[in-house]
Amino acid sequence: MKPIKVGLLGIGTVGSGTFKVLQRNQGEITRRAGRGIEIAMVADLNTARARQLVGNAATVTDNGRDVVTNPEIDVVVELIGGTGIAKELVLEAIANGKHVVTANKHLLAKYGNEIFAAAHAKGVSVAFEAAVAGGIPVIKALREGLTANRIEWIAGIINGTTNFILSEMRSKGLAFDTVLKQAQELGYAEADPTFDIEGIDAAHKITLMSAIAFGIPVQFEKAHVEGITKLTPADIEYAEELGYRIKLLGISRRTGDGIELRVHPTLVPAKHLIANVEGVMNSVLVKGDAVGQTLYYGAGAGSEPTASAVIADLVDITRTLTADPHNRVPHLAFQQGSLADTPILPLGKVVSSYYLRIRVANQTGVLADITRIMADQDISIDALLQKEPAEGEHQAEVIVLTHQTAEANVDAAIAKIEALPTVVGSVVRIRQEDLS
Amino acid sequence: MKPIKVGLLGIGTVGSGTFKVLQRNQGEITRRAGRGIEIAMVADLNTARARQLVGNAATVTDNGRDVVTNPEIDVVVELIGGTGIAKELVLEAIANGKHVVTANKHLLAKYGNEIFAAAHAKGVSVAFEAAVAGGIPVIKALREGLTANRIEWIAGIINGTTNFILSEMRSKGLAFDTVLKQAQELGYAEADPTFDIEGIDAAHKITLMSAIAFGIPVQFEKAHVEGITKLTPADIEYAEELGYRIKLLGISRRTGDGIELRVHPTLVPAKHLIANVEGVMNSVLVKGDAVGQTLYYGAGAGSEPTASAVIADLVDITRTLTADPHNRVPHLAFQQGSLADTPILPLGKVVSSYYLRIRVANQTGVLADITRIMADQDISIDALLQKEPAEGEHQAEVIVLTHQTAEANVDAAIAKIEALPTVVGSVVRIRQEDLS
Numbered sequence: 003m004k005p006i007k008v009g010l011l012g013i014g015t016v017g018s019g020t021f022k023v024l025q026r027n028q029g030e031i032t033r034r035a036g037r038g039i040e041i042a043m044v045a046d047l048n049t050a051r052a053r054q055l056v057g058n059a060a061t062v063t064d065n066g067r068d069v070v071t072n073p074e075i076d077v078v079v080e081l082i083g084g085t086g087i088a089k090e091l092v093l094e095a096i097a098n099g100k101h102v103v104t105a106n107k108h109l110l111a112k113y114g115n116e117i118f119a120a121a122h123a124k125g126v127s128v129a130f131e132a133a134v135a136g137g138i139p140v141i142k143a144l145r146e147g148l149t150a151n152r153i154e155w156i157a158g159i160i161n162g163t164t165n166f167i168l169s170e171m172r173s174k175g176l177a178f179d180t181v182l183k184q185a186q187e188l189g190y191a192e193a194d195p196t197f198d199i200e201g202i203d204a205a206h207k208i209t210l211m212s213a214i215a216f217g218i219p220v221q222f223e224k225a226h227v228e229g230i231t232k233l234t235p236a237d238i239e240y241a242e243e244l245g246y247r248i249k250l251l252g253i254s255r256r257t258g259d260g261i262e263l264r265v266h267p268t269l270v271p272a273k274h275l276i277a278n279v280e281g282v283m284n285s286v287l288v289k290g291d292a293v294g295q296t297l298y299y300g301a302g303a304g305s306e307p308t309a310s311a312v313i314a315d316l317v318d319i320t321r322t323l324t325a326d327p328h329n330r331v332p333h334l335a336f337q338q339g340s341l342a343d344t345p346i347l348p349l350g351k352v353v354s355s356y357y358l359r360i361r362v363a364n365q366t367g368v369l370a371d372i373t374r375i376m377a378d379q380d381i382s383i384d385a386l387l388q389k390e391p392a393e394g395e396h397q398a399e400v401i402v403l404t405h406q407t408a409e410a411n412v413d414a415a416i417a418k419i420e421a422l423p424t425v426v427g428s429v430v431r432i433r434q435e436d437l438s
Numbered sequence: 439m440k441p442i443k444v445g446l447l448g449i450g451t452v453g454s455g456t457f458k459v460l461q462r463n464q465g466e467i468t469r470r471a472g473r474g475i476e477i478a479m480v481a482d483l484n485t486a487r488a489r490q491l492v493g494n495a496a497t498v499t500d501n502g503r504d505v506v507t508n509p510e511i512d513v514v515v516e517l518i519g520g521t522g523i524a525k526e527l528v529l530e531a532i533a534n535g536k537h538v539v540t541a542n543k544h545l546l547a548k549y550g551n552e553i554f555a556a557a558h559a560k561g562v563s564v565a566f567e568a569a570v571a572g573g574i575p576v577i578k579a580l581r582e583g584l585t586a587n588r589i590e591w592i593a594g595i596i597n598g599t600t601n602f603i604l605s606e607m608r609s610k611g612l613a614f615d616t617v618l619k620q621a622q623e624l625g626y627a628e629a630d631p632t633f634d635i636e637g638i639d640a641a642h643k644i645t646l647m648s649a650i651a652f653g654i655p656v657q658f659e660k661a662h663v664e665g666i667t668k669l670t671p672a673d674i675e676y677a678e679e680l681g682y683r684i685k686l687l688g689i690s691r692r693t694g695d696g697i698e699l700r701v702h703p704t705l706v707p708a709k710h711l712i713a714n715v716e717g718v719m720n721s722v723l724v725k726g727d728a729v730g731q732t733l734y735y736g737a738g739a740g741s742e743p744t745a746s747a748v749i750a751d752l753v754d755i756t757r758t759l760t761a762d763p764h765n766r767v768p769h770l771a772f773q774q775g776s777l778a779d780t781p782i783l784p785l786g787k788v789v790s791s792y793y794l795r796i797r798v799a800n801q802t803g804v805l806a807d808i809t810r811i812m813a814d815q816d817i818s819i820d821a822l823l824q825k826e827p828a829e830g831e832h833q834a835e836v837i838v839l840t841h842q843t844a845e846a847n848v849d850a851a852i853a854k855i856e857a858l859p860t861v862v863g864s865v866v867r868i869r870q871e872d873l874s
Contacts, residue, residue, distance in 0.1 A: 033772045136729075137729035143583075149750050150459050150463065150753070151459075152462075152463050278711060290573075291463070293573035293743045294742075296574055299733035300731060300733065310584065313585065325758060326760045329761055
């Protein structure tokens with residue numbers, strides 16, 4: 003049978019990994035897919051570099067439109083990133099009846115509903131395993147492996163850069179800025195690290211997983227997003243004393259009132275498997291009503307791990323190429339037209355436990371004031387640490403771990419605590435999840 | 439669209455879980471599958487119990503042939519177990535053009551080649567996610583999620599009973615027999631626990647994963663199988679001192695000479711994620727050349743976790759029901775007719791590291807004798823512990839951790855060590871894997 007012809011938009015890190023792995027493993031991949039998979043055309047602004055990478059194996063162009071309009075091309079792999087030209091080319095590829103594989107979480111988290119609807123109308127697939135957690139086949143697990151389940155929640159370490167930074171801060175007691183610089187030197191963080199360290203990249207990914215898990219449209223604009231830039235080594239150490247580690251988690255949970263969708267630093271029990279996922283590795287924990295907890299772990303980024311996911315999607319498309327489009331796995335796991343309109347919960351209604359760090363003047367009575375405020379807000383206390391001032395300092399620290407309560411209660415308590423004359427500066431708040 | 443009609447062979451633990459989950463989550467499952475999935479007929483020898491479970495929802499019979507010959511039934515779910523009547527009914531269902539879903543690892547590990555060939559000839563699917571690691575979608579990950587990769591090795595905790603026993607032995611310092619009794623009382627071990635504790639169940643599962651990973655026929659008869667019955671709390675403790683935990687692993691690895699296929703107690707680095715999988719939980723670690731290591735974790739058994747896998751297979755079949763059979767995912771991941779004839783390696787050629795525990799008379803010179811024998815066999819030593827005799831005893835213990843060497847070298851060394859007049863009884867040998 004004639005090989006599937008693939009057009010590549012962008013041949014940077016992931017694109018060149020995809021090209022290399024397809025070449026290296028073409029024998030095994032063909033034995034699996036039943037047909038060869040061939041990159042026939044590559045579009046990249048740097049045509050010289052592209053030509054060097056692909057040699058005579060593929061045509062090189064500097065214009066993506068050459069790829070998406072080429073009638074020889076069956077599948078377009080979009081690896082440009084961002085929401086500009088990538089969006090135009092993906093929509094044009096779909097309009098021309100081509101299947102699309104993309105690693106672009108930003109694009110899908112923002113414009114997924116529009117893109118999936120266009121693909122559905124045209125009867126083509128838009129596959130995006132590579133957009134979430136790199137090489138870990140977690141989109142497949144959620145969309146196909148756990149279809150029996152009413153998913154209760156998902157919690158994932160889905161950004162390797164921030165997990166590397168947190169791992170280093172904890173194991174070496176270093177400050178955020180110091181480790182960020184190291185991460186940049188090691189190539190684990192970009193020159194402009196905003197998307198990673200502010201939690202935006204993780205929010206793109208949890209948005210996509212949330213849609214698949216709960217059968218709701220993609221709703222990135224409703225996600226609560228908090229990064230790790232304000233975390234201090236002290237918080238990490240105190241959390242450790244209390245039996246927890248701090249991880250940047252993407253969390254989405256189904257509740258009676260709606261769906262929680264949030265990214266923030268989170269205290270997780272130190273003994274939980276996910277607390278022990280260190281360095282740049284990713285891991286996603288899924289709780290289903292039938293299966294219980296399952297966990298998926300692996301490399302969340304990098305050239306060949308991400309290529310592994312891109313190629314898995316290419317093989318899936320190859321295997322179902324002649325299948326009736328209505329019997330393909332739906333983009334968002336649930337059939338188009340049967341998505342739910344369950345609302346995303348506002349953060350104030352989210353129920354969680356909380357770690358609060360409060361800097362206080364070292365005076366008697368402060369603790370009584372704080373605990374009274376919390377009792378008034380119906381917040382009960384799970385654990386409390388008092389850290390005496392270091393020599394020559396006058397301010398102590400109080401760390402409170404609360405039981406579960408609504409975020410709005412904690413907001414109110416924090417406002418009152420910060421208004422106490424004995425309290426200095428802002429209260430540090432980190433959410434805590436038992437993941438049970 | 440008319441719902442898919444399912445016939446259930448056996449409605450015990452997993453069967454009743456499947457029925458319950460399909461009923462409870464039928465709304466979500468239909469939204470995912472695009473059609474209803476309905477258990478229309480149930481065969482079980484205990485018809486009274488079966489009727490009580492299914493009420494008026496399904497016809498009940500005591501004869502499995504009624505199910506596999508019923509023209510109304512689209513898919514047969516085989517949950518009888520064993521290789522007797524289950525084999526006959528599966529083959530008859532296939533001959534009648536029905537798709538089959540089964541949790542029966544024993545059947546597939548022994549007769550998989552015959553069954554898959556019959557299904558291929560007839561153009562039907564035999565799906566078996568539930569046969570390996572319960573609710574963890576690891577068959578899907580291997581067969582569809584990691585298709586880009588040349589798989590290098592798989593190592594899995596794929597038997598919950600033995601992992602529970604080992605976890606208890608370690609955390610409480612108890613003997614094997616004591617914990618086995620507790621496991622039986624808790625329902626984690628069967629009255630006849632042979633298949634679990636002797637490693638046979640794990641061997642069935644690693645045999646199936648090995649076929650899928652490497653594109654080879656199912657070859658259970660060539661697996662090396664060792665259980666956990668001879669492990670002592672002392673070995674677990676010494677392993678701990680050396681920085682390792684002992685897990686019963688199913689291991690399959692591709693080497694230049696052939697494929698390793700083995701189940702045995704294994705020392706794994708205590709810091710590795712898989713070493714921290716405790717109790718009845720399962721976990722499978724897969725190393726691919728592109729993706730690196732990925733890990734899958736969850737419940738490996740139980741009513742609803744296993745039902746979760748059965749139903750995922752039913753949804754997959756529903757989604758592809760009109761698809762051209764040649765474009766379906768192949769049973770063993772690689773297209774029928776393109777399986778490889780890579781041999782399974784004999785154990786003597788397997789290269790591993792080893793933990794050896796040697797009981798010796800407390801005399802000078804013993805250690806020199808032992809280390810000389812090992813040097814003569816080209817075995818280099820990674821670590822060595824000497825345990826002095828307890829008061830009133832005259833025998834000490836020597837624990838040796840070796841570097842990598844061929845099993846045949848270790849066989850030879852052990853024979854010579856056991857022949858030393860100063861060595862008492864047999865040498866305990868446990869393999870060690872770095873999983874890196």
